[in-house]
Amino acid sequence: MTTTTRTAPPHPPATLPSGQRRSRRAAAGRVTAVVGAVLLIGTPYLSWAYGRAALDDMTYTGGPSGLQFFSLIGGVVLLVLLLAPFRARVNGNGGARAAAIGATAYLVVIMASIALELGGLVNVDPGGWLALAGAVLALVGTLVLPAGPTPTLQRVRSPRWLQILGIVAAMAGVLFAAAYGLGQDDGGAFIAFAVFLGAAVYVTHASGLLGWLGAAAARNRQVLVLSAFVVAFAFPFTQHGSDANMSIASQVLIFAATAMGLNIVVGLAGLLDLGYVAFLGAGAFTAATLSTSAFATINWHPPFLVVVLISGAISATLGLIIGSPTLRVSGDYLAIVTLAFGEIFRITMNNLDGQDGPNLTHGSNGIPGIPNLNVLGFDFGQPHAILGVTIGRFSNYYWLMLLVIGLIILVFGNLNHSRIGRGWVAIREDEKAAEAMGVNVFGLKLLAFAGGAFLAGVAGAVKAHQDVSVTPDQYVFMESAFLVAGIVLGGMGTVGGVVVGASILKLLPEKLRFFQDYRLLMFGILLVVMMRIRPEGLMPDQRRQLEFHDEDEDMVPSPAGAQAVTGPRIQRREHR
Structure with missing residues (x-):
């Protein structure tokens, strides 16, 4: 078995x-x-x-x-x-x-x-x-x-x-x-x-x-x-007397100062201005015609501080002239009108050549030979040594623009946190609601246009002396477009965002000259990417950041930063 x-x-x-x-x-x-x-x-x-x-x-x-x-x-x-x-x-x-x-x-x-x-x-x-x-x-x-x-x-x-x-x-x-x-x-x-x-x-x-x-x-x-x-003040000491780099840096500051003026119009009041570079050009041409250049057409040469005020006042007057009949429209219509104003300014400067009009700007030749500034005996065109470092003419203009930007930041900050600033924000958010609440919509719009134009005129007065010459071809539509792009890229309604955005858009073309033929394509791609991943900008205002991310849990304002929010309080939706 x-x-x-x-x-x-x-x-x-x-x-x-x-x-x-x-x-x-x-x-x-x-x-x-x-x-x-x-x-x-x-x-x-x-x-x-x-x-x-x-x-x-x-x-x-x-x-x-x-x-x-x-x-x-x-x-x-x-x-x-x-x-x-x-x-x-x-x-x-x-x-x-x-x-x-x-x-x-x-x-x-x-x-x-x-x-x-x-x-x-x-x-x-x-x-x-x-x-x-x-x-x-x-x-x-x-x-x-x-x-x-x-x-x-x-x-x-x-x-x-x-x-x-x-x-x-x-x-x-x-x-x-x-x-x-x-x-x-x-x-x-x-x-x-x-x-x-x-x-x-x-x-x-x-x-x-x-x-x-x-x-x-x-x-x-x-x-x-x-x-x-x-x-910012110490930056020239890192360049070892390089005029090329300091020229770029001073142009960045002029561009940033101009963008801060536009930020009042676009960032605070919500008015799309595509001809803003005309106000910068008005300030530059005013300073050029009042300078001691052999090609200046006005035989009056006041001190530079007076020239700055006159340049700002003329630009502000142009802002009032263009704003009074056009600010009753908004949106795309306002953008088209301001774009046309920018082109009209450039064509007018070309026609002031003594043939088609009075000889104020020498037409397309512009006003060359503008001398360097001399304020209280200090010649901005002469290099000098500080702490063993050679400081050239562009460093002098760079420091001057730092002072101008400091004053602009002071004005912008006070306006932003005042009743006027809150009125601008209300107009930007809902113009009809602001008007129903008693806000003087037209008056505040006009003030935004005039105030932004004044700041651009001040920057233009410095730019004329730094560039040595002023021609109409310097103030074309693309410059206005870059200014608007800088504000959108950095963050509308903020000071730091405007400086960052203006620096990026001014610095990139200087350093990427081999990419010059595709510059507009690069800017377009950059803005499209920004609108997709960070529509509020690189350094946004906290109010606008909450508007774009009102459902994000990590966007609750911190106790330290909550006091910086001004204007209408934004209530977030709670998810339970």
């Missing part, structure tokens, strides 16, 4: 719980990201490019160039966010993912620039490919990490001295960024540095550091304003 042995069926393979699988996946991703960060730290000491003509000479081994050093900084920040014990408070996973995305974008731009400037990817040395591989590894590793909690750094109650130290450090970073960016003559290097700055802002936002700085700035506004002006 045979017996059969029955064997038990094999047990099915044990499976790990989902929590353990996620934990192992996160551990593997963290290790991968750490390896990528180590590569980003080490590869800058290798050669990235075969030839020295690419970017800022990345051919050295053992000595990183400036752009390579930024990759090292990115690797260090990524490593800290991955391994630091306080990463839960700053959402280390989200910050690390942002750092990896920024590093990948930065390295892609670097590799593309080397290939374009040297004639192919074959000119990228192994060090460059290793750096790109490190960025990709870091990106892959951080993508599998859990999202992590919302960063709480902005809610940390820090001592006031630490807040002031953070503001000072941020302003010092702005000074370095401005000095380094203006010093880049290579277009690819400038684009790469711009990408690095964008990545840095992205990382600080994702980690909560930007929110903490915003809260610190709201609690220490006086320190912020003082630090900003100290940094």
Whole structure:
């Protein structure tokens, strides 16, 4: 009798719980990201490019160039966010993912620039490919990490001295960024540095550091304003007497001062003006005709302070003349009328040549040979040395425009927080409702036009002396369009946003001359992207930010910043 042995069926393979699988996946991703960060730290000491003509000479081994050093900084920040014990408070996973995305974008731009400037990817040395591989590894590793909690750094109650130290450090970073960016003559290097700055802002936002700085700035506004002006005043000392860079910087300030005047019209009152550059031109032509130039057509040469007031008054008068019959229309109709006014001004200046009209501007030739300013014996055209640094004529005009912008900021801030400013905001939000509540709509509109035009005329008076000559072709429609674009890009109704937007739109064409044929395409793409991801602008007014994000939980005004909101209170919808 045979017996059969029955064997038990094999047990099915044990499976790990989902929590353990996620934990192992996160551990593997963290290790991968750490390896990528180590590569980003080490590869800058290798050669990235075969030839020295690419970017800022990345051919050295053992000595990183400036752009390579930024990759090292990115690797260090990524490593800290991955391994630091306080990463839960700053959402280390989200910050690390942002750092990896920024590093990948930065390295892609670097590799593309080397290939374009040297004639192919074959000119990228192994060090460059290793750096790109490190960025990709870091990106892959951080993508599998859990999202992590919302960063709480902005809610940390820090001592006031630490807040002031953070503001000072941020302003010092702005000074370095401005000095380094203006010093880049290579277009690819400038684009790469711009990408690095964008990545840095992205990382600080994702980690909560930007929110903490915003809260610190709201609690220490006086320190912020003082630090900003100290940094702006110190900027010429970083240029080692370079007239080329200071010329760009002074033009940026003139553009920003003009945009602040337009910000009253567009940002506060909500009136779309597409011919605003005419007021800048009116101030410039007034200053030119009253100057001591051999081509000046008016035999009266008052002091410059008087010329500034006359230039502003004439521009404001033009604002009243164009505003009185046209401000009863709004929207697209007002935009068309103001656009036509800008073209009429340019054509009129061309016709004041002694043949088609009185000889005031010499027609298309304009008024050249405008002498440098001489205020109280100080000649703005003469270079001088301060602390061993040569300060040229453009630095002198730069400091003059700083004073002008300071006065404009004082006027703008007081108007914004006054009954007049609240009336402008009410008109912008709902003109019919404002009129029903007793707001003098037409009078406030006219005041906005005249006030903005006066500020543009003041900026034009300085611009005439800095540019040495004034011609009608300098004041075309595209300049008005760039002014409006700068306000929209930076943030309507704010001072900082206008300065940032005007700086970007004025600086980019100067540094990207190789992209000149596609400049309008670049601006259009930039504005479309902004309207999609941040319609309120880079540095928006808190009121407008709430309007665009009234359903976001993280947009609740902080106690420190709530007092800055003026005008009609905005009630957010609560979701329970």
